[in-house]
Structure formats: C-alpha cells, structure tokens
Amino acid sequence: MKKTKYILLGLVLSLGACKTQKSGKLEFAKPDASQSIQQGDPIQLQLKFTSSDFDSVVYYIDNQVVGSKKDTVAVQVDSKNFTFGSRNISAKLYQGAKVDSASGLIYIVPQAPKEYGFEVVNKFLHDTTAYTQGLQYENGMLYESTGSGNNTITSLRRVDLKTGKVLQKKEFDSQKYFGEGMTIVGDKIVMLTWQNMEGFVLNKSDFELVKTFPYTNSKEGWGLTYDGKRLIKSDGSNKLYFLDANTQAELSSIEVYDENGKVDALNELEYIDGKIYANVYEKDIIVIINPETGAVEGRINLVGIYQHAQYDNELNGIAYDQAGKRLFITGKLWNTLFEIKMIAR
Structure with missing residues (x-):
C-alpha cells in the first residue's frame, strides 16, 4: 500500500x-x-x-x-x-x-463467503504516473487520489474515463503528505493522508482546500468511501471506521472477519449496493463486507488480471458506475483500468 x-x-x-x-x-x-x-x-x-x-x-x-x-x-x-x-x-x-x-x-x-472470478468487459488507458490510492466514478469521470511512490507525487485528479486523460490535477507537498483514499460527498471531496493523522476536505469543482480534520482512534489513513450517510475509513488493520459525513468525526468501528479469522490490511474501499468492497493490500483479492456485522460475504479473485513487467505494482482502486452497473478496477502505476464482471464460482 x-x-x-x-x-x-x-x-x-x-x-x-x-x-x-x-x-x-x-x-x-x-x-x-x-x-x-x-x-x-x-x-x-x-x-x-x-x-x-x-x-x-x-x-x-x-x-x-x-x-x-x-x-x-x-x-x-x-x-x-x-x-x-x-x-x-x-x-x-x-x-x-x-x-x-x-x-x-x-x-x-463467519460462514465461508461466496467465491467469484472475473471477466474483463472493457479496458481503458490509465496514467502510469498515478500511484493509485483512491478511485471513484461520477458522470463519465474518474476522480483519483495518488500517493508518493516510485518517483510519483501526491495528487488529486479528475480523469476522462474513455481516454485516460488527466483533465484537472491538484498536487500536494509530497515531502509532507502521502496521499491515500478519497471519496465524493455532494460537492466536496474528502481525501486521506497516510501517517499525518489528518484528512482534507476539498471543493469538487476546483479542488481548493476547505478544511482539514484529525484522525482519532484510527492512526493511519488507507481507504475511504461513502454510504450516503456516513464515511467509511480503513487504516490497514481489520477495522473499518464510520465517520460523520459533515464533521468527519469518528463515530464507531467494526472488525472484519472471514472464515479463517481477521482480515487485515484492508485498503481502498468502495460502497456498492449496501456492501463494502475492499482491496486487500498486496493481494489480488477484493473482499465484499457486510457493514453491519463485519463478515466477509464475498471474495473476488483477480489473480492474473494484470501482467506487465514495467508496471507490476499492487492492485488498488475500485470504482462503480451505479447507473450503468459497471465495476472498474486498477492498480498503482498500471497502464490499464479494467471494467470487469464478477463470475460466481
């Protein structure tokens, strides 16, 4: 991560x-x-x-x-x-x-989750300087936050899905901040930093900083998503934290388990149809989590989806087109963003 x-x-x-x-x-x-x-x-x-x-x-x-x-x-x-x-x-x-x-x-x-494979439906260009940490789709655009890795910089971007072209970008001081997950809440973007114990709230239109907010019980920032009422945050452990969408204050947390025990290293998050989809750091796996119980109810095996010697970094980045029912995934410095279909096993 x-x-x-x-x-x-x-x-x-x-x-x-x-x-x-x-x-x-x-x-x-x-x-x-x-x-x-x-x-x-x-x-x-x-x-x-x-x-x-x-x-x-x-x-x-x-x-x-x-x-x-x-x-x-x-x-x-x-x-x-x-x-x-x-x-x-x-x-x-x-x-x-x-x-x-x-x-x-x-x-x-929990009981053993449902297992899924995948089918690639479509491929799109992805900027190989984007060390992807957060990803979200809205109205034909991708919003992407990146970290400082492999000579890349911490940034927030608006990207054209079809072409992969970066249409708007805000860069942060990469000596101070390592960018992490982000999500959209109305006309605002909420973005995490890794170890600064601090997050950002920015205008979605011009990426101007509105305010910062502190972490409390969660000591790091990894992934972030929004369920329509609360922010949901990961910190690299098996915990997910629920935050007030307006104040960003931590309200509660749950622990995530599968049939083998704790599921640690939860990373980038996406809220899809009542469930939380989470990358597991350094694994080509996405787990599907019940936000009420913390149980892993599904597991998508993405082994083999991306093989590129020059850009072989971790799977990280989940976005969903609610209207079109399209699921997108990518990874750090990947040259491709994939639209996939889950295949039950």
Missing part, C-alpha cells in the same frame, strides 16, 4: 484455533486445538474428565454462565449469540469444598 511493504511485526496468532490453558489437572476436550467455530454452528463445551466423581461443572463464555452439568456430557451453546472474534471460555469443577478450573480461547468466525 505504501512506499515500503506493509510488515506485520510481533506475534502472529492463528484465529482459527482454540487454545486451552491447563489449570490444575483440567483442560478442555471440546473445542479442540484445531477447531474454529463458524457463527451459526453450535459451540460444544466439555472438559477432559479424569473421573465422574464430582458434584457439578459450570461452563462460562466471557465470564457469563452458559451451562452447568452434574455429569460428563457436553454443554451446547448457540454461537449466533456471539459476535466475531475471540471469546474466553472457562469451566469450574466442584467436588465438595474443592474447586478446579480450566480456561482457554475460542474464535467465532
């Missing part, structure tokens, strides 16, 4: 696992260490009992009692009651005055 590769430092956790910590002699038999739990599937909680000589066992999820037994039979819990992500599980075994316990983690993930 940036001038340097996005590197995730630290401990990498597998979100599709249940890890049990022993406390005393107890540990969990269910869920086991290789099991993830898709929302809607039952959660089975059961200890590895060494004896049936006990008074009772009480099971907890996030410190809330979810069942109790006086025998060794598993407790079954409806996973629909839990949102995505990690959940603490624990159990207490009572035998007279003695209490023993076990604890661990489970991860609730």
